Amino acid sequence: MRYWLMKSEPSEYSIDDLARDGSVPWFGVRNYQARNFMRDQMRVGDGVLFYHSSCAEPGIAGLAEVATPAYPDATQFDPKAKYYDAKATVDSPRWFNVDVKIKKKTRLLPLSEIRGYPELANMRILARGNRLSITPVDPAEWRFILKTLGEKA
DNA sequence: GCCAACGTTGGC
């Protein structure tokens, strides 16, 4: 069982959208490192911190879990899609995604608050210049965050 | 809107 932090811009897709939909394909990842995390390391049931980025109040907005193994991202094959990739083919897909399923919307744990906890000082999200949209989360960090949010582990 | 950081692209 692993743990992950996955960023989404709430203006694109927010924790409320996920709460409404139940689960969603995490399409549109076009970074190889993030793709590899989904394709090679994620397992059904892995814990996910749903993070709101590029917004007024960036931070962790809810808890989710990996709901499916990785499979080819459908948007790469669609010439009309924003995430179309001319170099990808059905026989040789380049991009993959898992489905992510809601566990619960929590209170917002703002980035500014995350920065204040020594227990979370090593999180990738705090590293300067970090742009990866999917990052691994240490089990101890996961437990600390759940405790801080008043959630059971 | 600014700008630092960093991944990707493409000419050589």
Place this chain on the structure above:
DNA sequence: GCCAACGTTGGC
């Protein structure tokens, strides 16, 4: 394979 140019991310 190098590396400058370019585009994107994301907090502020």
